[in-house]
Amino acid sequence: MTATLRAGRVSVRVEPASVLLGAAAWTAAVAVALHAVTVGDYPMPLSTVLDTLAGHGTLLTYDVVVRNRLPRALVALLVGAALGSAGMVLQRIARNALVSPDVIGVGAGASAGAVVVIVVAGAGATAVAAGALTGAVVASATVYAVAARGGAHRLVLVGIGVTALANAAASFLLTRSDRYAAEQAATWLVGDVAGRSWPDVLTVAAGLAIGAPVVLLLTRHLRLLELGDDLARALDGRIGTARAALVAAAVTLTALATAAAGPIAFVALVAPQIVRRVLTPRSAGVLPAAGVGALVVVSADLAARRLFSPDELPAGVLTAAVGAPVLLYLLVQVSRRSG
Amino acid sequence: MGLALGVVAAAGLSLLVGIQPVTPADVVLALTAPAGRPADAVVLYLRVPRTAAGLLAGAGLGLAGAVAQGLTRNPLAGPEVLGVNGGAAFAGLVAMALVGVGPLGGYVWFCFAGAALALGAVLAIASAGRDGATPVKIAMAGAAVSALLFSLTSAIVLRDHDLFERFRFWLVGSLTRADLPIVLQAVPFLAAGTVLALALARPLDAAALGDDTARSLGARPALLRGSAIAAVVVLAGTATAVAGPVGFVGLVVPHAARALAGPAHVRVLPLSALLGALVLLLADVVGRVVLRPEEVQVGVTAAVLGAPVFLYLLRRRRVGDL
Numbered sequence: 001m002t003a004t005l006r007a008g009r010v011s012v013r014v015e016p017a018s019v020l021l022g023a024a025a026w027t028a029a030v031a032v033a034l035h036a037v038t039v040g041d042y043p044m045p046l047s048t049v050l051d052t053l054a055g056h057g058t059l060l061t062y063d064v065v066v067r068n069r070l071p072r073a074l075v076a077l078l079v080g081a082a083l084g085s086a087g088m089v090l091q092r093i094a095r096n097a098l099v100s101p102d103v104i105g106v107g108a109g110a111s112a113g114a115v116v117v118i119v120v121a122g123a124g125a126t127a128v129a130a131g132a133l134t135g136a137v138v139a140s141a142t143v144y145a146v147a148a149r150g151g152a153h154r155l156v157l158v159g160i161g162v163t164a165l166a167n168a169a170a171s172f173l174l175t176r177s178d179r180y181a182a183e184q185a186a187t188w189l190v191g192d193v194a195g196r197s198w199p200d201v202l203t204v205a206a207g208l209a210i211g212a213p214v215v216l217l218l219t220r221h222l223r224l225l226e227l228g229d230d231l232a233r234a235l236d237g238r239i240g241t242a243r244a245a246l247v248a249a250a251v252t253l254t255a256l257a258t259a260a261a262g263p264i265a266f267v268a269l270v271a272p273q274i275v276r277r278v279l280t281p282r283s284a285g286v287l288p289a290a291g292v293g294a295l296v297v298v299s300a301d302l303a304a305r306r307l308f309s310p311d312e313l314p315a316g317v318l319t320a321a322v323g324a325p326v327l328l329y330l331l332v333q334v335s336r337r338s339g
Numbered sequence: 340m341g342l343a344l345g346v347v348a349a350a351g352l353s354l355l356v357g358i359q360p361v362t363p364a365d366v367v368l369a370l371t372a373p374a375g376r377p378a379d380a381v382v383l384y385l386r387v388p389r390t391a392a393g394l395l396a397g398a399g400l401g402l403a404g405a406v407a408q409g410l411t412r413n414p415l416a417g418p419e420v421l422g423v424n425g426g427a428a429f430a431g432l433v434a435m436a437l438v439g440v441g442p443l444g445g446y447v448w449f450c451f452a453g454a455a456l457a458l459g460a461v462l463a464i465a466s467a468g469r470d471g472a473t474p475v476k477i478a479m480a481g482a483a484v485s486a487l488l489f490s491l492t493s494a495i496v497l498r499d500h501d502l503f504e505r506f507r508f509w510l511v512g513s514l515t516r517a518d519l520p521i522v523l524q525a526v527p528f529l530a531a532g533t534v535l536a537l538a539l540a541r542p543l544d545a546a547a548l549g550d551d552t553a554r555s556l557g558a559r560p561a562l563l564r565g566s567a568i569a570a571v572v573v574l575a576g577t578a579t580a581v582a583g584p585v586g587f588v589g590l591v592v593p594h595a596a597r598a599l600a601g602p603a604h605v606r607v608l609p610l611s612a613l614l615g616a617l618v619l620l621l622a623d624v625v626g627r628v629v630l631r632p633e634e635v636q637v638g639v640t641a642a643v644l645g646a647p648v649f650l651y652l653l654r655r656r657r658v659g660d661l
Contacts, residue, residue, distance in 0.1 A: 146650050153475045160482050161649045168642030171511040175636050183503055190493045313494055320490035327483040331476055332467040
């Protein structure tokens with residue numbers, strides 16, 4: 001079901017199911033994030049949190065809420081949104097559920113780039129983001145150069161090879177750095193939102209500020225791209241530009257999300273799949289994928305904090321534990337359909 | 340024959356090259372008439388165990404890769420791609436770190452169990468669906484299982500600072516921890532795996548013709564599958580116990596062996612063992628010299644040298660042929 005809104009010459013196609021799922025996912029994600037801000041070693045009712053945000057808190061509540069829990073919750077939300085939408089874009093362009101940024105090497109490239117900066121320069125958020133972006137661009141360019149023609153399967157295989165190379169580079173740095181930097185980088189490599197601060201929020205927010213408008217503006221081209229190269233080109237000769245812009249946006253989103261929180265595994269793969277299974281695949285938009293991604297990461301982080309207390313697990317361990325079986329399930333499903 | 344000489348030469352290089360300068364005369368003296376000279380200690384306690392570990396782990400990985408590729412008829416089926424190295428490393432870490440199992444003889448069984456579980460999971464998942472275990476599905480399933488194991492391994496190591504410090508080199512793949520007792524304990528396991536693998540040469544050739552033809556030639560596919568999986572688990576599991584999870588040697592070496600000797604497993608298997616030992620030793624020597632005075636772990640040099648070959652293999656073949 002589709003409704004078309006018109007205002008003069010501009011028209012927007014709106015799918016009620018997509019809007020509904022998007023709204024539900026975002027509401028749930030924000031609710032979980034708010035809950036996460038209230039719990040911890042120093043539990044705090046929501047009213048205190050809101051008072052503190054309004055500027056009426058004590059020094060202690062300000063420290064807990066504004067300096068610790070809020071940036072963590074925001075990083076989780078934004079990173080989830082960035083990864084979810086990047087995954088949706090790449091999966092739809094490749095017309096293959098398995099092609100998500102972490103499977104085709106973009107996430108690993110971003111990680112390696114960021115680890116270089118963390119270990120070699122020990123630098124701040126901006127430099128880490130630049131490193132992640134560079135790594136992601138190099139990795140995706142390599143994957144593209146090796147696998148340009150050959151379809152989704154070759155893309156995935158080349159992605160595995162590039163991932164292995166990027167991981168080797170990262171492990172190499174881990175063995176050469178001093179113990180403190182190595183441990184910091186190793187924690188970061190699992191993907192975690194614990195201890196994130198406002199610069200990290202800014203990093204991933206910058207990714208969304210660059211990537212999201214491109215993705216939202218060009219979403220309608222995804223439908224065309226899903227028809228396949230030849231048909232898409234016949235219907236619209238400039239489709240190549242749209243695709244390049246979408247891929248660049250997805251790489252940027254992945255890179256800056258990775259810079260902020262590490263390579264949180266499988267979110268980019270799973271979030272779009274949840275959306276496509278709840279909705280019919282055709283009407284699955286990017287906003288619901290972003291919402292589900294945000295929900296997945298905040299929930300994973302909350303669970304990783306609470307389930308094993310007093311120990312805390314990195315959120316990435318939990319998303320990997322849930323995401324790997326989903327990937328395997330998809331693998332079997334995809335081959336059933338095509339076989 | 341030339342290859343065997345190459346392995347001997349690489350072993351000699353591995354004894355000579357390193358941060359502490361050692362001359363060929365030092366090596367000979369240390370091996371024949373050790374007298375407590377400083378060079379004797381370097382040769383006997385550092386270089387010899389390290390070289391022996393490289394020989395054993397390399398041969399094990401090369402042979403495991405050749406058996407795995409022959410069994411699955413899949414050119415991408417290296418032990419690391421099948422999740423075997425990751426499974427062995429994870430279980431070995433659990434044994435050493437959490438259960439407190441000390442010497443190799445104890446934790447190698449955990450490595451076997453981890454390798455077997457990971458391999459079983461990857462093969463089962465890849466075989467599901469109508470088209471069976473295609474190379475792409477095996478690689479994907481292996482990548483997913485490896486990613487999961489990596490996360491769990493990190494979760495364990497990062498809980499504890501000392502654990503992290505103790506295992507961060509082993510987990511990259513490294514020969515520096517090898518000492519002679521551990522290496523000697525690995526020999527019987529590796530010998531058993533090698534005998535089993537070499538015994539599979541003819542059945543693997545028959546299996547290459549397809550299950551039905553193989554059956555009519557008197558082969559028993561189920562028995563072959565079982566013993567081949569056992570051989571891969573023992574060989575790659577022991578190699579991982581000795582050297583940590585070293586990637587790409589098991590994947591790339593059998594391709595070189597087939598290029599040199601043709602497809603017959605009677606020749607591919609022994610050649611893969613020799614080439615594996617050669618490649619791992621050379622990768623380790625390279626890691627010792629490229630960034631002197633610091634060392635690059637062999638797992639890193641193996642990946643840096645091996646991953647481009649993997650990408651080349653992908654580029655050369657059409658995916659339909661895989």
